[in-house]
Amino acid sequence: MKILTAAQTRQADAATIREQTITSEALMERAATAFTGWLMARQTPAEAGEILVFCGPGNNGGDGLAVARLLHQAAYHVQVYLLPADRYSPDFQANQRSLPATVPRTTLDAAALPTIAVDALVIDALFGTGLSRPLAGVAAAVVAHLNQARARVVAIDIPSGLFADAPQPADAPVMRARHTVGFELPKLAFLLPQNAAFVGQWPVVPIGLSSQFLAQAASKLYFVDAAFLAGRLPRRATFGHKGTYGHALLLAGSRGKIGAALLAAQACLRSGVGLLTVRTPACGYDVLQTAAPEAMALTDPSSDYLSELPDLKPYSAVGIGPGIGQAESTKQVLTQLLREAQVPLVLDADALNLLGADPGLLALLPADSVLTPHPREFERLTSPARDDYHRLELLRAFCHAHGCYVVLKGAYSCLGTPTGELYFNSTGNPGMATGGSGDVLTGVLTALRAQQLPPLDAALLAMYAHGRAGDLAARNTGQAGLVAGDITQFLGPAFEELTTSKTF
Ligand SMILES: NC(=O)C1=CN([C@@H]2O[C@H](COP(=O)(O)OP(=O)(O)OC[C@H]3O[C@@H](n4cnc5c(N)ncnc54)[C@H](O)[C@@H]3O)[C@@H](O)[C@H]2O)[C@@H](O)CC1
Ligand SMILES: Nc1ncnc2c1ncn2[C@@H]1O[C@H](COP(=O)(O)OP(=O)(O)O)[C@@H](O)[C@H]1O
Numbered sequence: 001m002k003i004l005t006a007a008q009t010r011q012a013d014a015a016t017i018r019e020q021t022i023t024s025e026a027l028m029e030r031a032a033t034a035f036t037g038w039l040m041a042r043q044t045p046a047e048a049g050e051i052l053v054f055c056g057p058g059n060n061g062g063d064g065l066a067v068a069r070l071l072h073q074a075a076y077h078v079q080v081y082l083l084p085a086d087r088y089s090p091d092f093q094a095n096q097r098s099l100p101a102t103v104p105r106t107t108l109d110a111a112a113l114p115t116i117a118v119d120a121l122v123i124d125a126l127f128g129t130g131l132s133r134p135l136a137g138v139a140a141a142v143v144a145h146l147n148q149a150r151a152r153v154v155a156i157d158i159p160s161g162l163f164a165d166a167p168q169p170a171d172a173p174v175m176r177a178r179h180t181v182g183f184e185l186p187k188l189a190f191l192l193p194q195n196a197a198f199v200g201q202w203p204v205v206p207i208g209l210s211s212q213f214l215a216q217a218a219s220k221l222y223f224v225d226a227a228f229l230a231g232r233l234p235r236r237a238t239f240g241h242k243g244t245y246g247h248a249l250l251l252a253g254s255r256g257k258i259g260a261a262l263l264a265a266q267a268c269l270r271s272g273v274g275l276l277t278v279r280t281p282a283c284g285y286d287v288l289q290t291a292a293p294e295a296m297a298l299t300d301p302s303s304d305y306l307s308e309l310p311d312l313k314p315y316s317a318v319g320i321g322p323g324i325g326q327a328e329s330t331k332q333v334l335t336q337l338l339r340e341a342q343v344p345l346v347l348d349a350d351a352l353n354l355l356g357a358d359p360g361l362l363a364l365l366p367a368d369s370v371l372t373p374h375p376r377e378f379e380r381l382t383s384p385a386r387d388d389y390h391r392l393e394l395l396r397a398f399c400h401a402h403g404c405y406v407v408l409k410g411a412y413s414c415l416g417t418p419t420g421e422l423y424f425n426s427t428g429n430p431g432m433a434t435g436g437s438g439d440v441l442t443g444v445l446t447a448l449r450a451q452q453l454p455p456l457d458a459a460l461l462a463m464y465a466h467g468r469a470g471d472l473a474a475r476n477t478g479q480a481g482l483v484a485g486d487i488t489q490f491l492g493p494a495f496e497e498l499t500t501s502k503t504f
């Protein structure tokens, strides 16, 4: 699905109101009903206790007032706090009139802020996507007060003080919500590590925004879920044979890091490749042949490092990097590969570090290569980022300059493309923050590129299936107990889900 800017969200509201011939107040009622439904499914009136609803002067505050009314009608105990302002939006005013007189309401005063019980449930409806500058004055004081009280804050649409799609100054006051209930679509701000402490968990609830508007909205930002990938993974042909599904070559491992080669190899085999050859230093031969008998071993003359590039003719894609180290002879292998390869390349780990250390090498990178750096590796390829938004700019610029695809790994891994799109992955869990998870991804990607999938589809499917396999694995192992090899065990089921979701 698309990720919209705050400005586009306003346009989506307007288009919905126009097309569905409803009032803006009716759309607000939908949003408030969706939010309240989410909350009531999780907290009974007894569990919730006193609910404090903090409302700002715009439509986010209007949502808050409607939520307060709906909760009150459902027998929750509600108190409303209003931010003083010069003007209030029309829908705010309408909902203020609709709030039953029996709901207590207080205008906030920075000099006499209400005492907040430790377990109080707070609804943050101060500001939403209409935020135009960092919070100051009473609003800033209220946010600081609530953050200090460590209340259980549930934000409506977005935590107050946070911009939906741009950074705010480091010292700007922002509400620290435990949950942020977003409307219809995720926001860019939700996906960036620097905002995690503000956004908390972020369920998204549908509010029936115009599907026509969403379909045609110009956005280069996407959130990749299963529906988005429907139809991208080709079904295996009834008469397919191992020659149909490509021959991958993995260049991986060095003494002490043969495990990286094994993890990538096993993941590659579990991602549908027809044939796999693994090139490791000679010290990897026995373990590779024993632990991955399905793969062909093509050992390097050197015992500890990769030192020679094999003949590339038989292969339909090459993956290089997991565990290779940065020996000079290995750098020569990479250089020769970049010069000679006529087939898709996947680069990871030390292949990226070698690239980052030598601009001459980077200049050799063939178009349509897929790179899979984690943020540190990406920094070595580019430059240190000021913040997460700047890192995305660097990602776009790098992909454009080199005509390549980059999976910037993280909790919401982000795929950058040469044409400027950014695709955020929706799957995966913190259990995958364990050595070797990235090697698994390299194996998956190399398998998909070897099967002739275009770089965009290969990268999207690999990111998603890798995370999904990690989620399925974590159901068995728990997050703490998850090791990279567990991800590989569930790649098959993850791919199966992506094919069976397709009908006809
Ligand atoms: N499609 C959707 O997502 C829908 C959104 N709705 C709600 O509408 C909200 C957006 O409403 P608005 O556009 O009225 O925006 P806000 O409610 O965020 O408030 C904007 C108002 O606050 C003022 N303001 C902005 N920054 C300020 C600051 N730092 N200090 C003081 N005042 C400031 C603005 O001048 C404006 O008057 C959404 O976040 C959501 O809660 C729903 O009501 C309807 C559907
Ligand atoms: N908190 C997280 N949530 C989701 N996925 C994660 C999380 N932490 C790590 N991952 C995934 O695990 C992989 C880790 O890769 P990497 O850092 O290269 O590990 P390694 O070098 O040990 O193989 C990436 O694909 C990343 O997206």
Ligand SMILES: [K+]
Binding pocket: 060, 124, 125, 126, 127, 128, 155, 156, 157, 158, 159, 160
């Ligand atoms: K809010």
